[in-house]
Every structure is written in structure tokens, then in C-alpha cells.
Amino acid sequence: MTTKSILKIDDVAIRFAGDSGDGMQLTGTKFTDETALAGNDLSTYPDFPAEIRAPAGTMAGVSGYQIHFSSKDIHTPADKVDLLVAFNPAALRANVADVRSQGMVIINGEAFTKKALVRAGYAEDPLPDLATRFNLVEIPLTSLNREALQGLALSQREVDRCKNFFALGLLCWLYQRPMKATERWLNGKFKGDVREGNLRTLRSGHAFGETTELFPTHYSIPSAKIEAGTYRNITGNTALAWGIVAAGEQMNNPVFLGAYPITPASEVLHEVARHRNFGVKTFQAEDEIAAASATIGAAFAGQLAVTISSGPGFILKQEAIGLAVMVELPLVAINVQRAGPATGSPTKTEQGDLLAAIFGRHSQSPVPVLAPASPGDCFHTVLEAFKIAVDFMTPVVVLSDGYLANSAEPWQIPDIKSLPRKPVSFAKADDADNFQPYSRNSETLARPWAIPGTPGLEHRIGGLTKEDISGNIVYGPENHQHMVNLRAEKIARIATVIPPIEVEGPDSGALLVIGWGGTRGAITAAIEETREKGREVSQAHLRHLNPFPSNLGDVLKRFDNILCPELNEGQLSMLLRSRYLVDVQPFSKIAGQPFKVSEIFERIDTILNQKD
Amino acid sequence: MAAEAAPKLTRKDFVADQDVRWCPGCGDYSILANVQRVMPELGVPRENIVFISGIGCSSRFPYYMNTYGFHTIHGRAPAFATGAKTANPDLSVWVVTGDGDGLSIGGNHLLHTIRRNLDIQILLFNNRVYGLTKGQYSPTSELGMKTKSSPFGSIDHPIDPISFALGCGATFVARTIDVDAPHLQQVLRRAHQHKGTSFVEILQNCPVFNDGVFSEVEDRKTRSESALVLEQGQPLTFGSAGSLKGIVMQNGLPQIIELADDDDPVERGVVVHDERQEMPSYASALATLKRPDFPVPVGVIREVEKPCYEEMLVDQVNAATEQNGRGDLRDLLNSGDTWEVS
16 A cells, blocks of 8 residues: 655635536535534535436536635635536536646546537547646546445445445545544434445545545645634525524514525525424415515514515515515515526526615615625624614615525634624503504604504504504605605614724725625635735725615725625615715626636736726 | 403494595495494404405505504405414404405415415405406406496406305305395304304495495395305295295206295205305305306305414424424524534
8 A cells, every 4th residue: 555645735625516416515515514623714615507407417417516625714615626526527517617727637437428428518538638737537436436335235326326425535535534524414314225325435435545546645734723612614594594593582582484485595494494493483475475475464463574585586575575664564584696687597696686675666665785794694694684673663685695595604603692682672551541653762763563462552554655653644745755754764874873884904095895795705805815915905895785884985985996896787886876976996797606706806906007 | 350350342442543435335334334343242352353454445444443453565465464363373363355455466365375274364345346446347347347447348257256265275255245234243253253264255335336236135125036145054045935945956056946935945955054064065066156047145155174374383383392492592503513613
């Protein structure tokens, strides 16, 4: 047996790619878990087709899972990968352009039959050419896996289905990952020979790395220096779901989640539905309209009400959200944005719904809008959204996106004591003599939350124009103007309770890069790269899109240039320009993919060069 | 007892302080008055009563009831009611809708709310026309009806609300008449008593856009001939002395036979009303009886038992809590693989 050398490196990005039935998402997730346990900082990017099982071996069915891990603080899944594991020719063809020059490409050589090459759209064998540009490693994955599982009572199909775990074992050897979490998971998930098969092929893959001549070197990536605490991996969708559960606990009131299944938001419904023992009620409605309507009905009856959806469904909810604006009931409406218009690309990310969230209802219908900046931040954003909704008696929109939804990052588990805690309070029967359904809190302008079941507070609310204080239907012109102004003022006052925007870097200068939502990681990485080149640039990232933080105008005016990268055609740029009369330069990308760090870096570079 | 100590409520306690704004002569006035009369008899604390409506003439109803009320958006009242009832199963939730609100824009929600069988009451005021938008044909308008939007006659085949509700698996289905106060009140009481979704079609006159559409059953002089009053365990007879008739089934189809005053209708084969038949075919057959060939059945057409959505949900919450213990946020956040960084 040869002695293998170990090379210490700081930063690696790899991608698993195969058919959507090959278990790539699972393989990637398990590698991610092991990497987290190894103490690296990490960022993942699952990229999969909308089709559940597209025809095997075709480009349409390729599913990929990318993970970037490092001994340093990282912010994105990386623009290029150092290693691609391609289970078939289609996976190779769809992904090889993202491998860095002279990077490693591991393929299942046995999957590269003439027929499979044609099916993937290769006119000729690509391997000879690729071998000149990459470190191409062919392994007979199918037969290695079959050999490992000899003697088990599994069908050929079941045996072949295990081969992703052979690859996982090999990669765990290559990057010196533990395999304990995966073994524990397999032991809990499967029984009998299926469990045995997966465990055996996982270990065989690891042993293969140790013994084969194909890999003279394996790598160690020291653990990252991150803040002390307890960590876990979390995706944006899980964080949204746990934020919803946490809101019920922290506000001491049951949660009602109404939703209709839609990619990529459904997982939030699935996750919350598991936690009935927190007293949460989930309602799978007949459509998005009913989901929003039932949720508002639950808010009327005194529950913490939340509805989740993605773009097309969110638009269907707008009329109901408008009613919640009119009747001033607390509601959190989450939109996990996806690429559109229409059905668009359900599994691909975009930030196209910002203006729809702020302005997308008929007439003057102001709502606060919040956006999380990272997967883990989804948790805290939901908690804040509930607090604003209840304190100001208003619907609140939260804009996540497909990238945040599925990406994982290490998340420092918050100390429960550090989370905001404020039990909800309802109008009381003792107040019956003075009760008016639209009386106002002098600070927040919120009306009382008076719920059915409270004696003496019987009252009617509805969508018709109403008189302030009494809530009686009134159509007069002065009253209408007054109520429009009042609802606008109520939302504007939220700016008094949200923190000022912080500038990372010099608080004035040549260039401020401002973004919102899920692009923070890419922007941060581009800015760090710029600074490494010795140039100054500042960053600000908006969580509050409506109302804006009160100091935002002052901040913007202190910079010569403002760059606003967005995964849309410049929606935030438009808002900032019209609101503050500053020359914000939009930087748009609408490709269904997150920003690459290099794209933003180059744009920053261009602006700074013009300046010089 | 607290219930005895509380002052007995009267109709007046359910009258809101708002001016009623329906057209003079509208059937809704009579429905409102009878609902207000029935409320004090139900034994439900006023604060637990919620009226929820969509959009349309009928949907102004909650503003006139001194209870909790929510005037929502067009067609969606059943969904709002679903949320409210699920949130607080102790509430007595009443949905007020119309033929346009409930069966056109809101048909989908009506369907799914009925099939879930929440313990609520749905009152559908059917006047076979759009009133608030000023007189267009509705999903229950007869074929050929001329309106502003159908100047050459409606070419939409109408839907029958009772057949629709039965098709959705409704556990309680009844029909009554706006101006027949005793019958209306009796049906409302029965609807309230029923555990599950109670669907009540109320035939209602629109004096402005569809005047007289149900005059045969509204007019006391013609009612006995044109309405088939259903009573549990009683034969399906109608007409008055000297011209009694009954409904028999021949080859699975309803037929009318003439009865002499001293006939025993049951012996003559007249069908005995059984609202509790599990098989919906009997109720569906009743729903096909229409003017002018048949009298219109009024009363409780079907009442069966099925578990209610909100109860099953509460059961799941309780079972999950019993099985796993009350959820603990710290445990949830720390579940699965975690690691320490020091």
C-alpha cells in the first residue's frame, strides 16, 4: 500500500452532479453535515430541475449540489469549483464549465457509453479533450459499488441506487471528513440489507480512496476560526419554519399557518406541520387565496397568523393582504421568490417581487417589507416580522428567495434568552365601556386587537371605507383622505423602531455597494476581494425595504458612487433614486442564478477605475 | 350558575346601531329579523358569535348584527370562517353569502369548506341575480334570463345550490324561504344544532332586479301547491284538502300521484322523508324537484354525522403533545447534528 500524502489547504469548492434520481441532493447534504462537524465555514448551493424525474441521462434531469468550505470566513458557494463529481455524461456536460482550470473531475467511467454520450448531446467523446484541461479521474463506480454489496439480498436496482454513498465515502476520504453523522443517519433511516448496503458502500468508497493509485494526495482543511458557540447547519426554509414556531413561543400565543403547496416554499409548510406539539396549526388550503383568507380569519380570532408562498401564489394573496391593511390585522406573508414571470423557473432564484410586495395591491395599501440576508437570518427576520405585525397591527411581507431557501450555512444557535420576547396582548372585557375598534395607540397608531370571545367588545370590521375610531362605514372625502394618510403614517412610523442602517467600511467615500436580501454573501465576498487588492469600498445591506431605515438618505449622500446589485431589473435602485434623488447605479442579473462574486467584483473594479 | 345569572338576551341585543341599507322590500330584511330573533334562543354567549360574509347585498349582513362580524372579500368568506373557527373552535361561526358570492367567485371555497365539515353555518341567500352590481345574471339564474349583461338571454346553465352542497359531501343541507318566519327560524335552529357544516339555501326575493322569482313559494296562497315541506318521518305530500298529492319513486325517478283525502299516503307508496340516509342518492333526488313540474322541497334535506375539521386538528395537536411532550424551542433548535466552537 502506498503512503498517501496529506496537503493542507484553506479553501475548497466541490460539486456533485447526476440525474435527479441519483440522490445528489442527499449526497451533498450529508457531505455538508460532515463538513460542518469538521469545523469549516461553509456555504452550499443546491441546483435542481423542477421536474421530479426528468428522463434519465438527459440534460433536463441534471441535479447538482455545490458546497464551498474553508478554514476562513466565507460568504458564497463559490463561482468555480475545484472538484466536480459527474455521475453521467449529461451531468458532466451541464457542469464542467464551472470547474476551475486544471481542477479535478471525477467521473463514473462506466456511465460513459456511446448511447449515454448521445443522450447527453455529445457528438463525440469529450474525455480526451477534457483530460488536457482538467485532472480527469475515471473510476468504475458502478462495478465498485456492486462488488462492495455482493451477497446482500438487494435487487440490482437497489444495489445501483447505493452508488452515491460510495462516492460520498470517497470524497470523505479525499477531504478528511468524518463519516459519523452519515452513519448515524443511515442507521436511523434504513433497516436490514438496505442499511447494510449503504453503510458498506460508504466505507468501501473511503477505503478505495486509501488504496487506489488514482489519488496520490488527500487534503486537510483546518477548522475555521468562528465565534464561540453551538452551531448547526440550516437552510433558509428550515429557518423560516423554526422562526414561525419560535414566534408562537416568544409571543406566547398559538400560530396558524395557512398555505398552498408551491415550489420553493412548500418545505416551510412541511416543517411547521411536524411541530404540532408546539400548538401550531397548519392549514393546507384549496388555493393561495383561501390560504391568505383563512390566515386573516385566524388573526381576527386572535392567532399569530402567517402564510407562505412563492411569487405566483403571493400575487394571488394580494387582495387578501389589502383587506388586512384595511382592517388592520396582524399577518405575516412570506414570499420565497422564484424566477418568473408566470410559472417561470420554479426552482431558480430571483428578487423580482420587491415592487410587487411594496406596491402590488390596488390603491394605496402600504405594508412593511423585510428581507433576510442569509439562510440563518430567515429565523430572526420572521421573528421581527411578527413583532412588527402585532405591535403595529398590520400585515408584514417577508421576501426570502429560492437561493436562501435551499442553501445551507453553519448557524450559531441563538440563546433563547437573547431572542425578543413579548407576549401578545388583546383588548380586555374590562375596557368594554370605552371600547372603539379603531381607537389608536398614540405612538404606533395601532388599533386594539379585540378578539371574538371577549364579552362587551362585539364589533364589526370589513373592507369598506370606515371612520377612524368608531370603524363605522363612512364614504365622505375628508374621512377617506384622513384614513389613507393615517395608514401611511402608521407604516412610516415603523422606521422609529427599526435600527439605522450600518455601513461596513468607511462611512463616506468613492463607492457604496448597497443590496438587499439573499445577495449579501456575494456582495460581501466581492468587497473583501476588492479590499484585498488595496482599494476602499463600503457596504450597506437592507433588511427593511419598507419603510427604509431613517438614516438611509444621509448615508447614500455621503458617497460619490452607489452600486446596487439585484437579481431583478433594478427595483431597489428605482426606489432609492426616487426616494432620495441619488444616482444609484443598478447592476442587474436575472438568470435564475445567484450572483457570482467575480461579477460584482468586476463591476466594483470598473467603477473604481473610472474614478481613478 | 353563571348562565342563569346572565341577563337573558333578546332580539334587541342582536340589533347593531347601524342603519340598514338594503332596498325597500328586500327579502334580506326578513332574514335579518329572523336571525336576530333566533340568536337569543341558541344559548350561545353573544361574544362567541361571529358573522362572516363576502361581498354582495347579502354580505352587508354582519354590519347589522350586534355580534362579532367580518365583511371580507368577494367569495372568500368560507375561507375566513375556516381560519376563525380553526383558531377558536368555541366560536359559533355563521357565513352569510349569496348566489354570486358563494357559487360564482367563491365556488371553490364553498366546495372545500363544506367537504372539510367545519362546525359552522353557511347561509346562502339565493335571489338568482346580482344585486349590488345592478342586475347581471348569476350562476343560479334560469337559462334565457334577460339582464343587462345578457340582453339576448343568459346562455349559462344554472347550478342548483342544494345539489352542489350534496355533491360536496355536506352533512347538513336545508332550504327555506325568506318570508316564512316560522320555517326559517326552525331551519336556523336546526342548522345551529347540527355538528358540522350546515348549508342553508334561503330563497330570497330581489324586488329590484328579479322581483317575484320565488313568488309561488313565498305567497301563502300558492305555497301549499308549490312547496314540499319536509318533515322527518313524514310522507312527502303537498297540496291542500281536496287536492292532496304525494311523491313516489318509479324506476328510481320521482313522480307525483294524486291522493284522496282519506288515503294513507304511505300505503299508496308515497316516499317517507328520511334526512338521515347515509347514501346521498335520496337527498340528491329531492334536490332535482323543481318548478313547474314538481313542488320545491323546503326543510332539512339531509343531516348526517362526520368528524369536524377543527376537532380533528385539535386532536392532532393534543396527540402530538401527548406523544412528544410540549414542544421546547431550545430542543428544536438543537435537534440533529450540532457542534461546539470554543
